[in-house]
Amino acid sequence: MNTLVVCSHCEKINRVPLDKVAAAHPVCGSCKAKLPLHDGVQDVSGAGLVKLIRTADQPVVVDFWAEWCGPCKAFAPTFTAAARQLGGQFIFAKLNTEQHGQAAQTYQIRSIPTLIVFKNGAEVDRQSGAMPQAMFTQYLARWKA
Numbered sequence: 001m002n003t004l005v006v007c008s009h010c011e012k013i014n015r016v017p018l019d020k021v022a023a024a025h026p027v028c029g030s031c032k033a034k035l036p037l038h039d040g041v042q043d044v045s046g047a048g049l050v051k052l053i054r055t056a057d058q059p060v061v062v063d064f065w066a067e068w069c070g071p072c073k074a075f076a077p078t079f080t081a082a083a084r085q086l087g088g089q090f091i092f093a094k095l096n097t098e099q100h101g102q103a104a105q106t107y108q109i110r111s112i113p114t115l116i117v118f119k120n121g122a123e124v125d126r127q128s129g130a131m132p133q134a135m136f137t138q139y140l141a142r143w144k145a
């Protein structure tokens with residue numbers, strides 16, 4: 001099984017085998033920069049996200065967050081755990097709303113954390129606020145490809 005990762009350096013989309021994600025830190029096939037992937041979760045910019053949701057066959061789940069946000073930090077391990085469990089079925093991405101303020105505006109993020117699910121290039125749902133692990137897994141099950 002593969003996941004798609006947008007290179008934060010050259011914005012090329014990389015197809016990365018999930019077993020390789022666990023084994024080593026993958027690099028971009030085009031520019032050889034380290035891909036922004038940690039435990040199956042990738043950091044995206046606004047432009048990267050647009051590319052990702054256009055290309056992905058799987059639904060893309062995005063956690064809009066910021067460094068100063070306590071509930072965001074508390075939710076991070078839950079998001080990572082879900083990525084480990086459902087990495088073949090969904091693409092898990094995080095967008096830092098401080099670093100990518102324009103993207104936060106584009107997606108009209110009013111509070112964080114906000115979770116948005118994209119399917120076939122379009123937003124299908126969004127949730128504001130963190131969720132406990134079991135609830136998050138149940139929530140994602142609704143959007144399986």
Ligand SMILES: [Zn+2]
Nearest residue numbers: 007010028031
């Ligand atoms: Zn690259």
